[in-house]
Amino acid sequence: MTCVTNVVDQFWDQTRNGLTLGAIYAMLALGYTMVYGVLQLINFAHSEIFMIGTVVTLYAIRNWFGLSEPVVGIGLVLVIIGVLIPAMLASGGAAVLLERLAYRPLRRRGAPRLSFLISAIGASLFIQYLFVLMDGNHYILFVRLPAILGPSPAPIPDVWTTHTVFTLFGTNWTNKQLSVILGAVAMLFVLDRFVRTTRLGRGIRAVAQDPEVASMMGVNIDRIVVTTFFVGGLMAGAAGVMYVLVLGVPAFWFIGFIPGIKAFTAAVLGGIGNIRGAMLGGILLGMVEAYAVPCFGADWIDVTAFAVLVLVLLFRPTGLLGEQVHN
Amino acid sequence: MAGRRIRMWLAPLAVLAVITAACSNNNNGGGGGGGGSSAPAQKIDVTVYAQGAWTGPYNYLVIPSIQGGKLKAKELNADPSFPATITVGQADTQGSGDQAPPVVQNVISDPNTVAVLGPAFSGESFASGDSYEQAGIPFVTQSATNADLSKQGWTYWYRTVAGDILQGGDDGKFIAQVLKSKKLFLVNDKEAYGQGLTDQVKKTATAAGAQIVGEEGVAGGTDDWSAVISQVKASGADTVFFGGYDADFAKFVKQGKDGGLNVNWMSGDGSVSSTFLDSAGSASDGVYLSIASNLGGDFAQKYNQAYGSKASTVPVYAAEGYDVMGIIGAGIKSAIDGGATTPEEIRSGIKDYLDGLTVDSPYHGTAKDIAFTPEHELTAANEDTLLFFYQVKNGQVTQLGDAAAILGG
Numbered sequence: 001m002t003c004v005t006n007v008v009d010q011f012w013d014q015t016r017n018g019l020t021l022g023a024i025y026a027m028l029a030l031g032y033t034m035v036y037g038v039l040q041l042i043n044f045a046h047s048e049i050f051m052i053g054t055v056v057t058l059y060a061i062r063n064w065f066g067l068s069e070p071v072v073g074i075g076l077v078l079v080i081i082g083v084l085i086p087a088m089l090a091s092g093g094a095a096v097l098l099e100r101l102a103y104r105p106l107r108r109r110g111a112p113r114l115s116f117l118i119s120a121i122g123a124s125l126f127i128q129y130l131f132v133l134m135d136g137n138h139y140i141l142f143v144r145l146p147a148i149l150g151p152s153p154a155p156i157p158d159v160w161t162t163h164t165v166f167t168l169f170g171t172n173w174t175n176k177q178l179s180v181i182l183g184a185v186a187m188l189f190v191l192d193r194f195v196r197t198t199r200l201g202r203g204i205r206a207v208a209q210d211p212e213v214a215s216m217m218g219v220n221i222d223r224i225v226v227t228t229f230f231v232g233g234l235m236a237g238a239a240g241v242m243y244v245l246v247l248g249v250p251a252f253w254f255i256g257f258i259p260g261i262k263a264f265t266a267a268v269l270g271g272i273g274n275i276r277g278a279m280l281g282g283i284l285l286g287m288v289e290a291y292a293v294p295c296f297g298a299d300w301i302d303v304t305a306f307a308v309l310v311l312v313l314l315f316r317p318t319g320l321l322g323e324q325v326h327n
Numbered sequence: 328m329a330g331r332r333i334r335m336w337l338a339p340l341a342v343l344a345v346i347t348a349a350c351s352n353n354n355n356g357g358g359g360g361g362g363g364s365s366a367p368a369q370k371i372d373v374t375v376y377a378q379g380a381w382t383g384p385y386n387y388l389v390i391p392s393i394q395g396g397k398l399k400a401k402e403l404n405a406d407p408s409f410p411a412t413i414t415v416g417q418a419d420t421q422g423s424g425d426q427a428p429p430v431v432q433n434v435i436s437d438p439n440t441v442a443v444l445g446p447a448f449s450g451e452s453f454a455s456g457d458s459y460e461q462a463g464i465p466f467v468t469q470s471a472t473n474a475d476l477s478k479q480g481w482t483y484w485y486r487t488v489a490g491d492i493l494q495g496g497d498d499g500k501f502i503a504q505v506l507k508s509k510k511l512f513l514v515n516d517k518e519a520y521g522q523g524l525t526d527q528v529k530k531t532a533t534a535a536g537a538q539i540v541g542e543e544g545v546a547g548g549t550d551d552w553s554a555v556i557s558q559v560k561a562s563g564a565d566t567v568f569f570g571g572y573d574a575d576f577a578k579f580v581k582q583g584k585d586g587g588l589n590v591n592w593m594s595g596d597g598s599v600s601s602t603f604l605d606s607a608g609s610a611s612d613g614v615y616l617s618i619a620s621n622l623g624g625d626f627a628q629k630y631n632q633a634y635g636s637k638a639s640t641v642p643v644y645a646a647e648g649y650d651v652m653g654i655i656g657a658g659i660k661s662a663i664d665g666g667a668t669t670p671e672e673i674r675s676g677i678k679d680y681l682d683g684l685t686v687d688s689p690y691h692g693t694a695k696d697i698a699f700t701p702e703h704e705l706t707a708a709n710e711d712t713l714l715f716f717y718q719v720k721n722g723q724v725t726q727l728g729d730a731a732a733i734l735g736g
Contacts, residue, residue, distance in 0.1 A: 010561050017553035151384040153574055155606045162585040172587060248581045249550045250574070250606050258548065293554035294561070298543040299517070301554070 006294035012171035014290040020177045020246070022286020023184035027239040028263035029270070029278035030191065031095070031232030037208040037273040038228050040113070044120040045098055047260025048127035049091045049233050051253065053240020055131065056087040058156050058251040059148055070161045079159055080179075084241050091237025095229040098123055104222075131253040153250035160245055176246040187238060188279050191231065195275055200227055208273060262305075269309055271319025280320055284308075369410070371663060373673060374439040375400065375655055376416040377648075378430065378455065378466075379447025383421030387601060389447040391630075391639045392469045392648030396444045398633050399652035410663040411673075413656065414439070422447065424454035431455045435462045441673045442467065442655045444648065449473035456481045465677045467655065469647040472520075472596070472619075477702040485681055485703045487651055487692075488644070489619040489713040491520065494595055495527020495570075497714050497730040498617050502528065502566055503535030505733060506591050506615070510540040512564035514555065514579065516571030517544040524570035524595050532568075540564050547575050552582045559588060566591040573598045577606035584610045591615065601641045604722060616717040616724065620644045621694035623715075623726035641724050650692035654681060657690060 007014070028050055035043045060083045061067050071079055102123040106115050133140075136147025148154075164172040195201035203224045206214035215221050243259065244251055262285060270281025285305055292304035312320060377396055379389035393415075400413040418434050420426045427446065434440055435458060443459060443466035446452045452471045459466045460481045467485040468476075474490050502508045511532055515521035522544070529539060540562040543555055556579075559567060567583070567590050569576045576598040583592070596618035604611050626646040631638045639645070655677060662676020681699065684690050686708055689698035695713060700706045707713055711731035717724045727733060 006558075006561070010557050013557035013560070014554060017551075017557060020553065021551050152387070152602065153606065155608070158608045164587070174585070176585075243550070247550050247578070248585065248608075249578050254548075255550070258550070290554045290557075293543075293558050298545045298555050298558070 003295040007291055010294045012169045014294060015287065016171055016173060016177060018287035018290030019283065020180050020286070021289065022266075022283035023181050024239050024243055024259065024282075025263050025266045025286050026188060026279045026282025027184050027235045027242075028259055029266040029282045030188075030235045030275060032264050033267040033270070033272055033275060033278040034204070034228045034232045036267070037275075038204060038211075038225055039103070039107075039116075041103065041116045042120065042264065043098075043232075044117070044260075045102065045123040045127060046095075046232065046236060046263075047256030048124050049095045049098070049256075050236040050240045050243075050259060051127070051131070051251075051256035052094050053087045053091045053237035054244045054251040054255055055149055055240075056090045056237070057083050057241045057244050058154055060086055061157050061159055067159050068157045069159075071159050072161070076160060080241075080245070083245075084238060087241045088234045088237035091240065092230045092233035094127075095233025095236070096226055099225060099229040104225075107225075128253050149251060149253055151253075153252040153255075155250040156244050156248075158248070180242050180246050183238070183242065187235065191235070192275065192279075194231070200224070204228055265305065265309055269312055269319055271321040274319065274321045277319055277321035284320075371411045371668065371673075372414065372439060373411045373441040373659060373670065374414045374416045374437055375652065376418040376434045376437075376440060376443050376445075378418035378420060378427075378434070378443055378445035378451070379470075380422030381417055381419035383423075385422040385448075387639065388470070388643060389422065391642035391645035392447065392651075393444075394634055394638075394642070395626075395630065395645035395648030395650075396469075396652040398630065399649045399656065403652075403656045409656065409660060411659050413652075413659070415444075415652075416440070418443070418445070420446070420451050422451065424448075424450035427451040427454040428458070431458045435459070435464065439670055440464060441659060441670050442677050444469065444651050444655065446471060447644075449476060452476055452484075453479075456484055459483055463671070463674055463678075465655070465658070465674060465681060467651045467681070469651045470620075470644045474523075477704050481703075483678060485699060487647055487654075487697055487705050489705055489710065491524050491595075492527055493710055494617055494619060494714055495524045496531045497711060497734060498524075498568065498593065498595060499528040499531030499533075499537075500535055500734050501615070501617070501716060501730070502568060502591075502593060503532045503537040506566055506593070508532070508537045508566035508591065510562070510564045510566070511537045512541045512543075512559050512562055512567045512590075513539060514543050514545060514567065514569045514571075516547040516569075516575055518547060518571065520597060521570035521572075524597075525568060528568050528570070537566075545575070545579075547571060549575065550578060552579050553586065555579075556583050556586045556588055559583070559590070560586075564590055566593065569594040569598065571597055573600045573603035574606060577603050577611070580614060581607050581610040593617075596620070596643075599641060599643055599717070599724065601639055604641060604719065604724070609722075611719045612721070614719045616719070617714060617730075618643065618717070619714050621646050621715055621726075621729075622717065622724060624693065626693040646692075646694035650690075650694050650697060653692055654684070654690050654697055 031046045102119045131149045132151050134145045134148040135150030138145050162174045162176055165175050165178055166173055203219045206219050207224045266281035266285040267278045270277025288308050289301050289305050292301045377393045380386040397415050400415050403409045404412050418430045420430050446455050447470050449471040456479055460483050465483045470488055472490050513525045515525040576594045580592050593615040599616050599618040620643050630645050658677030658680035661680040662673045667673045667676045684698050686698045689696035698706050709731050712729050714730040716727040716733055
């Protein structure tokens with residue numbers, strides 16, 4: 001009974017928490033689902049693409065802008081844009097590079113699925129430990145790695161102060177939470193339009209449906225794959241920026257692990273390969289996790305989230321909105 | 328492979344660097360006279376290894392105590408009446424029990440070894456104790472607090488820090504009596520240390536009249552605390568106690584204050600670090616902390632003077648490291664004055680000296696008096712004097728006083 005009364009008590013607070021976290025999960029889930037759509041590959045290194053977004057946020061604020069105090073007004077908008085663009089580009093670029101080095105050689109040689117999976121895990125570890133070595137004391141060959149991250153979490157300067165924008169049913173909505181939710185919705189909308197209306201988007205859908213027929217119809221598969229990785233990387237980079245700026249957590253080489261697993265879960269929940277499914281799955285997972293705390297306690301967050309996943313898959317084995325892949 | 332080969336090259340270089348650094352320190356320490364070199368010829372060379380995280384992600388918790396130990400060794404070496412020259416050896420485990428055995432082997436096989444400062448963490452203590460016990464080398468930990476360490480039957484093991492039972496109990500009294508909390512919310516990180524600490528807090532806080540309005544376990548490494556914060560808010564708590572480590576507590580406090588949670592925040596020694604201050608930023612202001620380490624007093628000034636820009640902003644256990652080297656030094660002196668000449672004789676002389684430190688005849692350290700129970704646990708006439716309360720003020724961890732003074736015995 002306490003479960004119901006607590007959830008009712010905290011309903012609006014937890015709804016806001018769930019939406020905020022869910023928006024970030026959704027943006028990250030897109031990368032998993034799009035790559036799965038075209039390659040039937042779980043890109044386990046996607047969490048490291050997200051991590052790169054958090055590291056660029058740190059580097060831009062600390063080293064380029066040299067900020068350590070809160071910024072307000074138009075300056076803050078410029079800082080956020082000035083962080084978002086390089087972070088998204090870096091993550092997108094890293095995702096393209098990842099595809100080029102870790103997956104394309106296997107694809108060329110028609111390697112079995114298992115090889116892709118191992119390559120993904122290897123790439124994930126490689127990127128993580130590359131950033132551990134970035135403490136200014138390590139060399140690769142004779143090139144000194146820059147002092148960016150190192151082995152312990154690196155705090156990001158506080159440039160963004162929190163204030164309440166409006167109060168709804170006794171729940172305060174802050175500027176940060178609204179920025180995440182609105183920013184994510186805007187990006188998801190643009191992405192959805194991109195996939196549904198543009199030529200490249202049509203290519204992505206065609207390859208997802210049947211790569212052989214698509215290539216016979218003149219679709220350049222390599223180009224489609226690169227585009228998919230790049231767009232997924234852009235989204236992961238933006239998610240990384242929001243994650244550290246809004247939650248105020250330090251950048252860390254291992255930061256991507258938990259959000260990565262959660263976003264992958266969200267993608268499966270919504271129907272892997274299905275773009276709108278990933279959005280829905282992300283939001284839903286965020287909400288379930290938030291309601292789990294007043295209901296069962298924080299110990300039960302993950303249990304509840306995965307119980308919901310199992311339940312959904314029992315009744316809808318292909319996820320909420322259904323898998324969208326060939327075969 | 329290349330990496331390993333490079334490291335093998337680096338190892339002797341690093342040792343050389345440490346030795347050179349130690350030598351130059353000696354010369355500086357002697358002031359104008361060039362002290363070390365002009366010392367009496369009959370000084371015996373001994374090595375005291377400092378075991379713990381010299382490098383790695385947790386080294387910020389250990390470096391201050393090593394610095395403290397080195398500072399004391401330097402002072403002893405400069406003292407003409409001190410009959411030995413102490414070299415502080417590096418036993419770097421990165422704080423991990425898995426990496427301890429080869430490091431311990433290295434310490435034992437060094438013929439000059441007379442004692443060990445450390446191991447700094449409980450995990451590596453469990454992995455090292457049997458070897459030191461067999462070799463008959465006294466090992467004195469400045470910071471490992473696990474209650475079971477004294478139950479291993481190690482006769483050469485000593486601890487100069489109070490355990491978690493005292494800390495949690497006093498924290499609970501502090502919350503109820505000093506913060507006058509009526510509604511307390513407990514959060515732990517689901518680890519043995521954090522859970523154990525909150526359990527102790529719960530006992531004494533409820534006994535002193537506070538009501539526990541909520542209890543949550545949040546896994547270490549959690550980034551998003553918003554759901555728990557809403558839960559705390561709904562409970563109407565006036566105080567939150569967190570049992571766990573610095574990085575998690577920083578996220579919790581920061582997001583809690585961001586979310587408009589207006590409560591007293593408190594945590595234990597796991598949160599007392601520069602990492603907490605750096606990660607929490609301005610949100611750390613006003614937070615209450617406890618640790619069985621004296622961060623204030625005359626030693627703080629001495630430490631900052633000695634290490635300048637290399638000094639930690641929160642030098643946890645630095646004074647304790649200084650005092651451990653102090654009792655080891657006193658043990659060396661007592662052994663050599665008693666006729667010991669070989670390292671083996673000095674080792675057992677140190678043990679005899681440490682065994683003689685009781686409440687009635689303690690060692691007067693800079694942080695506190697050091698005396699041991701028959702199990703080699705730290706003790707005092709009033710054990711509350713061993714724990715200290717702090718509050719973060721203007722980005723500084725500021726001492727409020729020891730538990731005996733604040734809780735009134």
